Amino acid sequence: xxxxxxxxxxxxxxxxxxxxxxxxxxxxxxxxxxxxxxxxxxxxxxxxxxxxxxxxxxxxxxxxxxxxxxxxxxxxxxxxxxxxxxxxxxxxxxxxxxxxxxxxxxxxxxxxxxxxxxxxxxxxxxxxxxxxxxxxxxxxxxxxxxxxxxxxxxxxxxxxxxxxxxxxxxxxxxxxxxxxxxxxxxxxxxxxxxxxxxxxxxxxxxxxxxxxxxxxxxxxxxxxxxxxxxxxxxxxxxxxxxxxxxxxxxxxxxxxxxxxxxxxxxxxxxxxxxxxxxxxxxxxxxxxxxxxxxxxxxxxxxxxxxxxxxxxxxxxxxxxxxxxxxxxxxxxxxxxxxxxxxxxxxxxxxxxxxxxxxxxxxxxxxxxxxxxxxxxxxxxxxxxxxxxxxxxxxxxxxxxxx
Numbered sequence: 001x002x003x004x005x006x007x008x009x010x011x012x013x014x015x016x017x018x019x020x021x022x023x024x025x026x027x028x029x030x031x032x033x034x035x036x037x038x039x040x041x042x043x044x045x046x047x048x049x050x051x052x053x054x055x056x057x058x059x060x061x062x063x064x065x066x067x068x069x070x071x072x073x074x075x076x077x078x079x080x081x082x083x084x085x086x087x088x089x090x091x092x093x094x095x096x097x098x099x100x101x102x103x104x105x106x107x108x109x110x111x112x113x114x115x116x117x118x119x120x121x122x123x124x125x126x127x128x129x130x131x132x133x134x135x136x137x138x139x140x141x142x143x144x145x146x147x148x149x150x151x152x153x154x155x156x157x158x159x160x161x162x163x164x165x166x167x168x169x170x171x172x173x174x175x176x177x178x179x180x181x182x183x184x185x186x187x188x189x190x191x192x193x194x195x196x197x198x199x200x201x202x203x204x205x206x207x208x209x210x211x212x213x214x215x216x217x218x219x220x221x222x223x224x225x226x227x228x229x230x231x232x233x234x235x236x237x238x239x240x241x242x243x244x245x246x247x248x249x250x251x252x253x254x255x256x257x258x259x260x261x262x263x264x265x266x267x268x269x270x271x272x273x274x275x276x277x278x279x280x281x282x283x284x285x286x287x288x289x290x291x292x293x294x295x296x297x298x299x300x301x302x303x304x305x306x307x308x309x310x311x312x313x314x315x316x317x318x319x320x321x322x323x324x325x326x327x328x329x330x331x332x333x334x335x336x337x338x339x340x341x342x343x344x345x346x347x348x349x350x351x352x353x354x355x356x357x358x359x360x361x362x363x364x365x366x367x368x369x370x371x372x373x374x375x376x377x378x379x380x381x382x383x384x385x386x387x388x389x390x391x392x393x394x395x396x397x398x399x400x401x402x
Contacts, residue, residue: 005386006093009101011043018380018389019043021091024084025254025390026069026219029107036067036110041254041391042091044104051100058086068114069255073199073218074328080199080218084259109253111162112221113197113329118160118249119319120193120225120333121152123310125269127338130350135233147272150279150310150318152335153240155225160249160331163222163393169371169400170247172231180234184400187229187355188369191336192293192346192377194305195223195251196312198330205323210281213316216326220261220312222252222291222377222393223333229349229368249333252377252393260388264288264381266306275314278321285311291337291379293346295369298361303339303346305379371399 006013007021019025019041029046030036039046049064058064060083063071072079090099122128125142132141145151161167169188173180199218202208208216225245232244268286289305310318315332336346345351348368351359358365369375374396380389 007042007091008093008095008097009043009045009091011045012091013043015385016387017043018387018391020386020388021088022383022386023256023260023388024087024091025256025260027112027254028068028110029102030110031102031107038064038066038069038072039107040087041104045101046104046107047087047091048100048102052090055100057090057096057099058083067110069112070114070329073113073197076200077215080257081259084257109162109164111160111251112253112255113331115157115160115331116327116329118155118157118331118333119152120155120245121150121310121315121335123150123308123315123335124338124346125309126307126340126344127336127346127350130338130345134349134354147309148275150315152315152319155249155333156246157331159246160251163250163252163391163395165248165250165395166398167226167248167250167395168398170228170231170243171400171402172228172243173234174230175234184402185228185231186368188397189227189229189348190293190369190375191225191227192291192301192303193223193225193336194289194312194334194379195221196316196332196334197221197255198316198326198332199328201328202320202326204325206320206325207278207323208317208320208326210279210285210313210317213313213320214285216316217258217312219255219257221255222379222390224250224375224377224393224395225333225336226250226395227347227349248395250393250395251331252390254391256388256390261287261381263383264388268311269307269309279314279317281311281314285313287381289379289381291377293378294376295361295366296363296374297376300359300361301343301345301351303337303344305334305337307339308334308337369397371397373397
């Protein structure tokens with residue numbers, strides 16, 4: 001890196017640091033029981049944005065003293081760009097070494113936004129085909145509309161939690177040969193996803209173009225859409241997932257901005273047929289993001305976001321195609337991100353072919369998640385001598401409350 005792209009915070013200049021000056025992701029933190037407030041990660045420190053405002057170093061209308069980022073995000077793209085430029089100047093080599101920061105090790109991280117609505121999509125052809133084969137056979141694996149339309153369902157904003165929050169195994173109805181039974185989930189799974197954070201609203205009846213949708217996205221988080229596969233198999237026809245997805249969705253604590261990911265734009269998967277004009281992109285809507293997930297510290301899968309078929313901007317444009325309004329703080333899940341090989345899949349359902357082929361790990365064979373298991377998602381974009389990362393997104397499974 002050149003001096004212009006280095007920080008006076010030395011840890012930020014390490015080649016494998018996920019929070020260099022090129023990143024500057026936003027989050028919410030607290031220290032010593034104080035009220036949560038907004039911050040930016042750099043190196044092994046967190047910039048206290050509320051203290052920066054109080055000192056007159058930046059101006060975001062007092063929004064950084066809030067316990068979530070929604071009010072700042074609502075100020076719009078011009079303000080996002082202004083604050084990013086100001087922080088870059090403060091934190092660069094030769095900048096203001098008196099900028100208020102705290103040690104990341106001393107901070108507690110909180111949910112970075114108030115999630116207003118949550119919609120999850122199904123946008124990896126590899127994942128959709130693999131799961132379709134398990135449920136419907138190879139002849140009918142992909143629904144007829146899948147290559148024409150981003151498929152999604154409305155999830156629960158109320159059960160979105162920040163990384164590090166334990167996940168309680170859900171109870172539910174499971175199908176047996178003698179009819180349904182009430183039981184703890186026996187086929188608990190993860191889903192490796194990316195979550196897009198909507199940063200600008202649209203009005204009821206307003207249809208948003210893909211280009212406008214791009215401008216509405218504030219940034220991205222890692223997202224684990226925990227899934228109860230046996231509950232899902234019994235309930236999902238004809239209206240789709242319900243309780244099998246409602247019990248928890250974990251996101252990373254840091255929102256990596258669209259601006260930080262701009263140098264890593266990438267084409268997505270090859271199109272199988274032309275899309276209707278309202279879904280056309282004028283520039284690539286994907287990113288070259290290295291993604292992985294691990295079980296109890298052992299990495300089981302590596303893939304890349306650029307295997308996806310529909311971008312977040314296309315998903316957002318389609319979401320508004322009926323006139324559905326969007327709000328600041330809405331979150332769009334990408335859908336499970338899976339490559340073509342078994343060790344590139346984003347869920348155990350695929351990796352084990354529905355539980356038929358157990359995965360060998362240091363803790364023994366696994367088909368689905370056991371109580372006490374910890375799942376961690378990781379992701380970063382690799383630049384020239386630096387990387388832009390999200391930090392870990394983790395959750396540990398606790399026993400069901402029977």
